[in-house]
Amino acid sequence: MSQLLLHNIFQVVKSDFCGLIDFKMRGDTIEIITSIPTITNSYVSVFVSHKDGTYAISDGGWISRNSYEGQQIEDTELLLRIYEQYKEHFKIKETKSPDGIVYYYKKADKLELVSAMVFDVGHFIGSIVNTQNIIYKEVEDADRKLFHTRMNGFLRERFPANKLELNTAVQISETQKIRFNAVVHANARDHYYVMYVTGSRSSFFIKDLTEATVNYEIINDQAIKKEHFKKVALINTAADGYDKEKSGIYIEKLASALGHPPVMINNKNDNLRLAEAIPA
């Protein structure tokens, strides 16, 4: 390929990249639409105004207002650590509007420094929005996977394969099946129907609680009234999503459906508690 052609390629790319940048006037502030993409299919906007000899460059409160239409999630410890890293890297400051909207910003004294600030604030916004939307899925799956693996592992150690069904659908009527995390046929008499409760956020945790509760209510109602069927719910109190206050009322409902309290697991006394709850 000739040098000229290669150069032309560069010119086209440069021209198009530059062409992406656009603006909107907003009173005494200008919105600069950057070419920085988010995985929510938006371009990042950076807002610039000039007052008392200083330029203010901010996100316009758009992260706080969820203008990039990301997943609205609670800030876990992991997320907050990630935010701090990006804030530090791009040297971002923070302030609030009178009605509580957070603004992320930088300042500049000279016009020639504004581009660098737009660069920093723009990439900060993109990083935060993208992080929020990726973390949303991963953290949830990791927590669930870990707890389920641990509980399954414990049961596999204590019970042979022919006595243990993991992640199994139980027939409760001619046409209906419901799923339990485990069913343990400990011996001829005792059959344990087990549900796991965990969650990296309280909303996931509560979902697990309600699913377990309804499952037990269903088998209470249905004629799976084999004489010695037993119900055990295992609650992961070490989970990020476990909040005594938020979960309290749901745990009460679960206990009602169980007919006894659920088993609280917390990494310290697991084996003993589990052995007591589901004896071989």
Add this chain to the structure above:
Amino acid sequence: MGQYCRKIKDDFKQYTKILDGLKISVHPQVSLNEGRAGHRKWLLGKSSIKFVLNNKGHIQIRQSKSLLVDYGFQVFVESIDKPILRFDADGATHYNNEDQTLTLLEREIKTPHFHKFDKNGKEFAYRTPAIDENEYEIQKDIEVGMHYFCEENYIQTSTGLPLQITGQKEIFPEDVTFDVHKGIVFL
């Protein structure tokens, strides 16, 4: 926004019929009220809609209290949890990356813009000549926005007119709620 809807992909013919068909708003007028818990930052209003093929749904209108130009409309049909049609008067510029035949510049879609779904169940943003020619009026008046939204999506009241809106906050370009930096202290 890049939403993906499996149901629309699975039955795109049905989606197209609904899109192209007449949509009747049960109420001729929608009034915006303060949102309740979780939605306090918005003024919200709603009207039921009848679609062709006897489907039911609703249209939702919202206006941001902190940024009055940021208003939008969403149309929902029963059994699909995402809005099948949308309009955003303000907010982030969208980019369409599903159609790989678009040039870099063609991907960029500024607000105001509409949204709908393609045959792969992927949402995309687009503008029309009507938006290009009336952008300022649309941004200044929510009823003008509604007029063009109804026109684009074949939405009418039972008298054949576009939906009317009451209770909205009037938008003035010089207003504090239009300029995102007004009233903010940057130390």
